[in-house]
Amino acid sequence: KMEKIWLFIGIGTLILFLAIVGVNAFYMGNKPPSCIATINPDRVSSTPPFNHPGVKQIGKNHYQVTVVASAFSFDPGDIKIPLGAKVDFVAATKDVVHGFEIAKTDVNFMIEPGYISTYSTTFKKPGEYLLLCNEYCGTGHQLMATKLEVV
Template structure:
């Protein structure tokens, strides 16, 4: 194999440096054009959450009483949708056991009051980072009855290993029998 001379290496270095400069200029110009044309993402948007006390996905952890997180658990809205509110705090989930019906979509909202936590439901693809003052929301449907452990998968302090809970998926209750003719 022939040995590369100093002049040959300098030429390759110059070519790679030129490519890096062109890419950098392209990215810089793209960002400027994006801001001028108005196609950049809105950082200070107007909402995204319908939850009382939550603005732009954020809430004040010191004022949790003004939000639905003050009474965590599952609730059914007037339109029939299900929402669950979960609060992560040192070193527990509230509620420790979340009961949800099988076969119905449930939107789960999770927040933290103190430090960063994780919310993972074992045996599912539910895995969220829970940051103080922010609300992580996701909608899922549990297909069949059973019990799933919940764990904090972000180290949150000396009691981290005790931060366990459960999601209990219950069989749907049958609707009350309707009189004939209805």
């Protein structure tokens, strides 16, 4: 008799847990806040703005940095941005999930296949920063990094 009660509680807990996860995932659209717009990963290279990766001035002291991630590099390979400007990062991946972390800053988000990730920040200190991938994406993952210069 007791076994049956425990089994019931166990299964009940499991069902409750799965229900919560399910509701979170499907009904509340529980996705990282940066992932709103969608994109076909196979067409990243031909879809604006990703067909021209790089830094572009879009307003007074306001820049957009378009980045294409693929195993195992970021395009463009070198990014130069002005000190104190508002910078909007816009990133997409051509293949798997990659990370987008700029060491020693608040910039840290995921780039998921099918989604356009965006993040805005302002660099307050000049210097060389390291943009790196912090999601394991394959055999070359540890090589996936590039330089970012704030001048």
